[in-house]
Amino acid sequence: MLTPFALEEKLHKYSNYDMIVYLMQEKFIKKEILCENCTTTLKFVPSKRAIDKFAWRCMLVTCLSYKKYTSLRKFSFFDNLNLQFKDILFILIKYACKQQRYQIISGIDHAKKTIYKVLKKLTLKMPKTDFSANKLGGPGVIVQVDETMLNYKCKSHRGRSSTNKTESLCIVEINGNITRAFATTYRIKNKVPLFPLFVIKLQVIPLYSQMNINLTLI
Numbered sequence: 001m002l003t004p005f006a007l008e009e010k011l012h013k014y015s016n017y018d019m020i021v022y023l024m025q026e027k028f029i030k031k032e033i034l035c036e037n038c039t040t041t042l043k044f045v046p047s048k049r050a051i052d053k054f055a056w057r058c059m060l061v062t063c064l065s066y067k068k069y070t071s072l073r074k075f076s077f078f079d080n081l082n083l084q085f086k087d088i089l090f091i092l093i094k095y096a097c098k099q100q101r102y103q104i105i106s107g108i109d110h111a112k113k114t115i116y117k118v119l120k121k122l123t124l125k126m127p128k129t130d131f132s133a134n135k136l137g138g139p140g141v142i143v144q145v146d147e148t149m150l151n152y153k154c155k156s157h158r159g160r161s162s163t164n165k166t167e168s169l170c171i172v173e174i175n176g177n178i179t180r181a182f183a184t185t186y187r188i189k190n191k192v193p194l195f196p197l198f199v200i201k202l203q204v205i206p207l208y209s210q211m212n213i214n215l216t217l218i
Contacts, residue, residue: 038063142174
């Protein structure tokens, strides 16, 4: 398996045609596409107007789409992205290597909005993580839950600003060392703490289940 650096070096050497062949072999783009009108297989032809310098084209004379070009990116992740295949893959490689977004932006010679568009399209395709079967704790495992007020002090008074009602929630699982951690911020409408919700889920203290808790999380 190639390392990310070796993969980038390999992609740098590819021509447009080599890149298309590589993407077809890896099943990132379609190897063939049928015409929407005549359902015949489109022909792979050069195209000066296409960003990839190649496109699909219907060559059936009797078809309504005769000699009409179709993008190679159709039915793929690359559709509606106006970047070279190489640049899109470089962005994805850097993101896969857990680089922060400002590092990706500084390392790619394209506009910030364009890079964000690629990353947004990638994150939208990611399935939501289901934590229902992923329980914390267990024999010999400690789970610490900390609910803290975020104290943004103002010069005019001590304590938190009256317009700021943000709280923070931190959960840490410890088994000899820290194995898992979670942190988030939220806004609460009333003075009831969020911690009883975890007690209800764990069914430790049934008394909390009788409480009327109305929370709005952000």
